[in-house]
Amino acid sequence: MSIKFKPPMGKFSRLSGKCISLVGDDIDTDRIIPARFLKCIDFDSLGKYVFDDDRKTLKGNHPFDLESNKRSSILIVNSNFGCGSSREHAPQALMRWGIKAIIGESFADIFYSNCIAIGIPCFTLPKESIKKIQKHLDIKNLFLEIDLFNSIAIAKDLKLNLEIKETTKKMFLSGEWDATSKLLENENLIEEKLNDLPYIRFNNNSF
């Protein structure tokens, strides 16, 4: 945590790193970052509190505390990861701990879009493949090289065909995941839309 956090920027097509496995279905965003840490006006200090309750319960045996998982950056999860609250604090905390990409069986909708919006690509794999990777990680480390363009992840003797939504993939390859400027390019169309909506006309006397 001594290195200053630098958020991802621009286009990216490749990333690589050590994997960390977190076993469990329906892991909600309250578990990823408990609500008491939402009392902040920036995201800067969230990294150290990721999974705070779970980590305290496991007294040092949580994957995010294990020495062998230090400097990991690719998180391997099971199904419906990130369900519940829309708090972007959850992926922000993961990112500030060091996570750069997530591979899982499935993701909750809002969590998924939050990850994309801050530059964490999320990939899916079938249940069995995830289990296999997690079993492997129980025994030894795994370094993956992810090629976003071809949607593959390669390790020493392993090649995984990752699934990623076509729109998400394009967003990362083009750098468009950082959406604001792209949205603002259509300023005229936005104005037209505003003038076009029936309720804008009959609601003109709000407060």
Add this chain to the structure above:
Amino acid sequence: MSQDTLFDKVWDLHKVANLPGGSDQIFIGLHLIHEVTSPQAFGALKDKSLKVKYPQRTVATVDHIVPTDNQSRPFKDNLAEQMINTLEKNCIEHKIKFFNIGSGNQGIVHVVAPELGLTQPGMTIACGDSHTSTHGAFGSIAFGIGTSQVRDVLASQTIAMNKLKVRQIWCENKLSNGIYAKDLVLHIINQLGVKAGVGYAYEFAGPAISALSMEERMTICNMSIEGGARCGYINPDEKTFSYMKDKLCSPQNENWEKAVKWWKSLESSDNCIYDDVFKLDASKVEPTVTWGITPGQSIGINQKIPSLNDINPNDQFIAGEAYEYMGFKPGQSIKNTPIDVCFIGSCTNGRISDLRVAAEVLEHHKVAKNIKAFVVPGSEKVAKEAKEEGLDKIFIKAGFQWREPGCSMCLAMNSDKLIGNQVSASSSNRNFKGRQGSPSGRTLLMSPAMVAAASITGKVSDVRDFINK
């Protein structure tokens, strides 16, 4: 792919452009903000030297962090004070309407917007809160967004999003006496599972839904997200229009007729196409209580906690975790489970009709010994109405604490928290591990009437034993 449903109509109407990556740029008709998920968004605007594009299309209130006992400023909790202060400053700087404490209109954002008539059929509504799905009860397309998307809405009034699929959930027949909207939605989530809604908008329909009041419909749509659906909605009807008539921000005079005519045209067409349809019999729903750590882990009051063999293989891992965390055994009854804390409130069940039904159960009864029971009205308006009806007195006389409006122990960002492994009977929406403020606290979700019944006996009870005998 769905066609001609209300969702399709409203989505298409708000589509600004196809983005090069393949997602849609969607105009947001109403943007609601609160103190927790907006400060970083305003910060990002500043970093990018951007302005709020249409300040009149964003409305703010404060709900998550507010204390419910002593609301005088500055708040005792410095961090909470800093958050409300930041919101106040941002709203002034960007000319955003802010319903602050004492305005008469402060409260939980999903209670306040419908009360004010801000929530209307046919709108797209976004808020940095997953329970934004609540507003779908009016036939709007409403969903939660993260802080980066809050930034995008502030900057452009639009977001990039992929269109959702549409699943109709058809609820046949009617709920029986003593069974409420909360029981129905818990039952739906149990039947479909907590991940079935991923990628979907849920359209709730059928006789059992039509029979619900607007506030009950909000309870249903509110918990769409607990079934994985970011958005849930109900086609607007006469009940919708009569609820909205003469609200502060509802269309007035000749605009009212125009609005109603337009709203009627939005209804899912007779020959519309859904991506999926799920049917259930609402008359079979029982008072429903959660026993686990996801809102899908629920049973009827007279059922036993299921054993692993009775659970879908995909849900067995989390069920195992739930037995351990909750300290419950498979085969155990949920009825008569001792509780420590009773909480009535939240964006799911903190409205006036929720307080009325709980008060009706409580009248002439006392809260059991050693139970902490408190009621947190969803908004200042709800609190005022309740006091005018004398509900506060009924609660207090029974032994409940009467608090000020806010989100309170639904997520425990203020000082209302469980302690240790206390068990709460809660009218809120999430029973996740640690959700109510203690890392080992245990939450049993149920209807407000069921919470009231539990407070009297000190254990999980069937509310039907207390009403209309």
